[in-house]
Amino acid sequence: MTTLLDVTDNDDILALQPRLTDEDAGVRRIALIELADLEEPDGLLWLIDRLADDPSEEVRAEAARLLEAWEDAPVVEALCRALTDPSPAVQAAAAQSLSLLKCAEAGRVILPWTGHADSSVRIAAFRALRELRFAEAAPAALQALNDRDASVRREAVGVLGWLKQLDALPALARLASDDADTEVRRAATGALGLASDAQVLPALSQALRDQAWQVREEAATTLGKVGHADAGPALIEALSDDYWQVRLRATRSLGRLRYKAALDPLIETLCHRISNLRKEAALALGELNDKGAIAPLQAAQKDGDPEVRKAVRIALSQLQ
Known part of the structure; x- marks a missing residue:
């Protein structure tokens, strides 16, 4: 197990050592919060270590939440790895922290995780990339429109919509018309509003007759955004x-x-x-x-x- 002496000689951090290594998970969690408040790079290394190795899922989840304020590549990578944690609480905390990132450079670290075998990891990765508006994610998102998991397809639609990928319009139109999942059809219908030309009108008109009222509602809204009298x-x-x-x-x-x-x-x-x-x-x-x-x-x-x-x-x- 990594010790504080392995990562720092900072007196403020070392003063927290008794509680950071306490047998009580609750004590360790509170100490982690205090460590994060110091905003010291050495403390960041300890947070990453605890996210990976602490025996308590409560502490690991807290570490994931506390890392949301850091944009460093090692942090982003650690949060991506935490998406595979056996605890759903840790996975959720890591996904939330990734979705709050603002630095586009983080996209390069996240992008490979869009191809992970676990659909929940792919979902979280695309959601984070959508918020970053990371242009290099477009090819992966376009490919993911064929993903077997509807939630992945929905997040991929979101990425393409935010990026205003006009070359994705034919695939989005197909999803708006034919996808088996209501929410995917709805998302794809909304994403068609990124175009301002008549090529999307047939798909939107068909969506206006969809069996699900939520899709029809989205189509009615999007037709107004596209702005064609037809x-x-x-x-x-x-x-x-x-x-x-x-x-x-x-x-x-x-x-x-x-x-x-x-x-x-x-x-x-x-x-x-x-x-x-x-x-x-x-x-x-x-x-x-x-x-x-x-x-x-x-x-x-x-x-x-x-x-x-x-x-x-x-x-x-x-x-x-």
């Missing part, structure tokens, strides 16, 4: 969706698109029993900038919901 008819159709969440996003997107043909359907939505839909319809009518919306909006000034009345006032101010 999406208008599909969004108008979505105003009749069985789920109000989908209707709400479709309403919002029609406003963003300023789709004039949506005037009558939006006026109808202005009378919907759900107040959130009425509010969104009012805002969308204001964005359409069509004088035909003035009279219905004036009638809605007496709506029983103050948020709807506020939205109506905003819309009318845009039309005057």
